[in-house]
Amino acid sequence: MNISADNITARSQLLPVEKYLIILAMIIYPVLLLSKDNSVIDSSLWIVSSFIYFMGIYLYFGMCFLLHHKRNLIFYGISVLSLIIALTVSSSENIFMTITPIGMIIGASILSTRLSQKKIGQKEIYTIAIIFLASIFLIQIFAYLPGLGDSNSEVITLLLKQAETDLTATGYSKEQIDSYLFFFSKVLELALRLLPAMLVLGVLLQFSIGYIYFIYRVKKMSGLPINGISFPNWKMPFYIAPLLLIAMLGRIIGNPSVQMLTDNLLFILSVYYSITGFSLISFFLKKFRFSIWSKSAVYIILFLSQIIGYFFAVILGFIDSFLDFRKIDVSPVVK
Numbered sequence: 001m002n003i004s005a006d007n008i009t010a011r012s013q014l015l016p017v018e019k020y021l022i023i024l025a026m027i028i029y030p031v032l033l034l035s036k037d038n039s040v041i042d043s044s045l046w047i048v049s050s051f052i053y054f055m056g057i058y059l060y061f062g063m064c065f066l067l068h069h070k071r072n073l074i075f076y077g078i079s080v081l082s083l084i085i086a087l088t089v090s091s092s093e094n095i096f097m098t099i100t101p102i103g104m105i106i107g108a109s110i111l112s113t114r115l116s117q118k119k120i121g122q123k124e125i126y127t128i129a130i131i132f133l134a135s136i137f138l139i140q141i142f143a144y145l146p147g148l149g150d151s152n153s154e155v156i157t158l159l160l161k162q163a164e165t166d167l168t169a170t171g172y173s174k175e176q177i178d179s180y181l182f183f184f185s186k187v188l189e190l191a192l193r194l195l196p197a198m199l200v201l202g203v204l205l206q207f208s209i210g211y212i213y214f215i216y217r218v219k220k221m222s223g224l225p226i227n228g229i230s231f232p233n234w235k236m237p238f239y240i241a242p243l244l245l246i247a248m249l250g251r252i253i254g255n256p257s258v259q260m261l262t263d264n265l266l267f268i269l270s271v272y273y274s275i276t277g278f279s280l281i282s283f284f285l286k287k288f289r290f291s292i293w294s295k296s297a298v299y300i301i302l303f304l305s306q307i308i309g310y311f312f313a314v315i316l317g318f319i320d321s322f323l324d325f326r327k328i329d330v331s332p333v334v335k
Helices: 016-034 039-068 072-089 095-117 122-142 145-170 174-193 195-222 238-253 256-287 292-305 307-323
Strands: none
Touching (some): 016 072, 039 072, 039 195, 072 095, 095 122, 095 195, 122 195, 145 174, 174 195, 174 256, 195 256, 238 256, 256 292, 256 307
């Protein structure tokens, strides 16, 4: 069901306190995220980082909520103010990097609400929004890719030297140390290479939770039916496949920077396809009435198979995107 502003009822009006909370969050967010002097919060960095992350989730919801309730003047005014604050408090000379975190919230909110007003389905809105966010983030990272490989090598070298010192002090033989260091270097290399994708997935998770809550609030306050989130019905649309083919082509013929970018894009796509694969497994376990013990055994086998189980779910999810084993066409977020 469409959730455009035309569906707003008297019960769905934006509360003044919520409006002020959104405005306050939009002012505080760039200060905490980009402040030049973070020495005060160093001792509790993980607490502040968690707070900033959850504040981002709230803003993805809140800014959509403002536009949905046609508070356009407040939305654009606080957007400009937040960008000015970001540029003021940031120590970075890269303007694009400074405004990107705020710009993604503003852009995704405008995109989501405007597409909703055009009667576009939630599945398409969500897909377009995550493509927009991932593209902006990867474009920002692309500027740093040429020097990222050298930086990664320096980090790996330092960590390996520290690991070698620790293992030697512990009493391991040279053969054992060499074996551990070889494995450790490969894990580090992969982790650092895919770090941009991890950061992108963190942003996409923020938006996903904020968007789900936005849909939930609008439907609840407008008296529309709330069907909830149905994991067995999660499905990746087939029109994402060309993006997958482009990424694979770039991986084959691109230069090192393009290959690194496409590696991250392929990893992001694989995560979404794996969710589809696992949801397909969940669907058929439910359809054929597997017992709780049988379901647990299947999930344990998939977990223990590790990378094999992950790739199995990815391939299954990709095949389901065009064969549609479940014969469904629902939103990957909310039914």
